[in-house]
Amino acid sequence: MKPDNILLSVKNVVKHFDITGGFLDQIKFKNGRIGLEKISVKAVNDVSFFVKKGEVLGVVGESGCGKSTIARVIMGLYPPNSGEIYYDGKRIDNLTHEQMLPFRKKMQMIFQDPYASLNPRKTVQQTLEEPLRFHHPEFSNKEIKDKIEEVMDQVGVDPAWIKRYPHEFSGGQRQRISIARGLILDPEFIVADEPVSALDVSIQAQILNLLMKAGRERNLTYLFITHDLSVVRHISTRVAVMYLGTICELAKSLDLFANPRHPYTKALLSAIPVVGEKRAKHIKLKGEVPTPVELPTGCVFHARCVYADERCSTQVPLLRTLDNGSSVACHAVEENRITA
Numbered sequence: 001m002k003p004d005n006i007l008l009s010v011k012n013v014v015k016h017f018d019i020t021g022g023f024l025d026q027i028k029f030k031n032g033r034i035g036l037e038k039i040s041v042k043a044v045n046d047v048s049f050f051v052k053k054g055e056v057l058g059v060v061g062e063s064g065c066g067k068s069t070i071a072r073v074i075m076g077l078y079p080p081n082s083g084e085i086y087y088d089g090k091r092i093d094n095l096t097h098e099q100m101l102p103f104r105k106k107m108q109m110i111f112q113d114p115y116a117s118l119n120p121r122k123t124v125q126q127t128l129e130e131p132l133r134f135h136h137p138e139f140s141n142k143e144i145k146d147k148i149e150e151v152m153d154q155v156g157v158d159p160a161w162i163k164r165y166p167h168e169f170s171g172g173q174r175q176r177i178s179i180a181r182g183l184i185l186d187p188e189f190i191v192a193d194e195p196v197s198a199l200d201v202s203i204q205a206q207i208l209n210l211l212m213k214a215g216r217e218r219n220l221t222y223l224f225i226t227h228d229l230s231v232v233r234h235i236s237t238r239v240a241v242m243y244l245g246t247i248c249e250l251a252k253s254l255d256l257f258a259n260p261r262h263p264y265t266k267a268l269l270s271a272i273p274v275v276g277e278k279r280a281k282h283i284k285l286k287g288e289v290p291t292p293v294e295l296p297t298g299c300v301f302h303a304r305c306v307y308a309d310e311r312c313s314t315q316v317p318l319l320r321t322l323d324n325g326s327s328v329a330c331h332a333v334e335e336n337r338i339t340a
Helices: 067-074 097-106 122-133 141-155 171-183 202-217 228-234 255-259 263-270 310-314
Strands: 006-018 028-030 033-036 038-052 056-061 084-089 105-109 189-193 221-225 238-243 247-250
Touching: 006 067, 006 221, 006 247, 028 056, 038 084, 038 221, 056 067, 056 228, 067 189, 067 221, 067 228, 097 105, 105 171, 122 141, 141 171, 141 202, 171 202, 189 255, 202 228, 221 228, 228 255, 238 255, 238 263, 247 255, 247 263, 255 263
Parallel strands: 056 221, 056 238, 105 189, 189 221
Antiparallel strands: 006 038, 006 084, 028 033, 238 247
């Protein structure tokens, strides 16, 4: 039985992409022998977390850490190699297209680039009415028109513009239309994948406030993906920090920013510029980010960590829960080699 307040549960999800190519690309000469070798990108590796109803779980990390991949796996755009995903207590990662349809209305996604995610050949009206006609064939034309006008008004786009095409809008307006498309079916859960990174700073604040307002008014649950820590601090209730396909720290937003525990989290937060505040010296990580094609043994962060020892290079750390409720995957934290 699941706790009543858990809406989404991700358990030990793995997602790898085969990039080997054709048969000739697989032929390799190694140790004096010719054989076949497959190459895969290990984008997500044994990731587990849950999202409570009504909260905003922020997922942060540098480019290539697997943030967007886990989002697409949750939404069913990529099938996982292994692991399980539960929505409101029901497993959804193994459902067929037809079985997944009832969940499509409950789960929606807002993409990073609104110009790429909106069909340039469809007007705003066509874009917004398509999901309504598909999921609610019983709706009359008037009901559809009223619903579109209601949602457009809520996101701050003039309903009189419904005959316009995406290229006739600014970047901020297009993202508002993308949000309207996400809200049109009255979902419970929204995955927002870098929804403000392609926008000007002034427009970012408007879109973030719009998302937060919609969340309060509609009691929405968000999985908010971004690389901008200042955005995460502003909008999230809890934060998951990812590095090279794994979660290294998961904590309440206030706890994470006040007292980060994982060495990678400490380095990330030290890079945030804060006007008018004296901060500790920026932590510079050594080495280069390893490739997800050939992951390091043991802890994936050990080659760049100043606290790493022999155990870190051979044994994968587990995500352990601390006394304050935060979860950290670090041998040094477990052994109290890192002070708070």
